[in-house]
Amino acid sequence: MSEESVVQATRNWVEDVVVGYNLCPFAKRELVxxxxxxxxxxxxxxxxxxxxxQTELLRLDDEPETETTLLIHPHVLQNFADYNEFLxxxxxxxxxxxxxxxxxxxSFHPDYQFADTxxxxxxxxxxxxxxxxxxxLREASLEAAIDSHPDVDGIPPRNIELMNKLGVEKMREVVFACHQNSPEAGE
Known part of the structure; x- marks a missing residue:
């Protein structure tokens, strides 16, 4: 899969899942x-x-116009347990x-699993x-966003409720569709 396809699938996921389902109420503004x-x-x-x-952290330090970075690594840490340890x-x-x-x-991963789930x-x-x-994420920006949100503590339970309502099959389809709408999907 090309770098362009990886970026597009990730962008689709941010737009359709993270912003589309309002999992992170702070994401849309920076994406727009x-x-x-x-x-x-x-x-x-x-x-x-x-x-x-390290390169990306230093780059963020040098580029205040970039609010946040998604460092996508499709060739390493495919196993979630290894990924979790790497954190x-x-x-x-x-x-x-x-x-x-x-x-x-x-942290985000295709096989992400919260403790006790x-x-x-x-x-x-x-x-x-x-x-x-x-x-x-820039911690100062995150703190400012949290301070300005009326119910930041309600975000995780709302997200869990939404995911449970939508169900595993629906969410598998939605994430799979993120790949389908990338440049190499039709090849």
């Missing part, structure tokens, strides 16, 4: 303003992914770069994406 950077890394091992993560290394990199409190890393629980689709990715 074109302040979301979609980047695909060719990393095929954890070390090269950490290097790509500790990603947080360790934030500490090493002295960027704790400046940036935060949110079954693999087939619909609520996992709040964090299930077409490809494994790391979402790099």
């Amino acid at each position: 303003r074109d302040r979301v950077r979609f980047v695909v890394t060719a990393a095929d091992n954890e070390d090269s992914l950490l290097q790509a993560l 500790d290394a990603a947080d360790g990199l934030l500490a090493y770069l002295d960027m704790e409190g400046v940036y935060q890393i949110a 079954s693999p087939d629980a619909a609520e996992n689709y709040t964090n299930r994406s077409p490809f494994p990715m790391l979402h790099l």
Whole structure:
């Protein structure tokens, strides 16, 4: 799959799932303003992914016009357990770069599974994406968005309720459709 197709499938997912279902009430504004950077890394091992993560964190530091970055890594950490373990290394990199409190890393994966849920629980689709990715967020912007939201604590339970209402089959179809509407889908 080409880089263009990976980006388009991810963009479709952000537009159709994250924004379309209002899973993150803060996402639409930055997407409309074109302040979301979609980047695909060719990393095929954890070390090269950490290097790509460092590059993107430093880039965010240098580019205040970019609000957030989705670092998509389709060639590494396909297994969710391995991905989940890698998040500790990603947080360790934030500490090493002295960027704790400046940036935060949110996690999305095709097989995302919250603790104490079954693999087939619909609520996992709040964090299930077409490809494994790391979402790099500016902590100050996140805090400002949270402070301005009337019911930030209500977001997760509302999302869980919505996913359970829509169901696993519907959400599988929606995420699958994100791939179908990318450039190589017709090939």
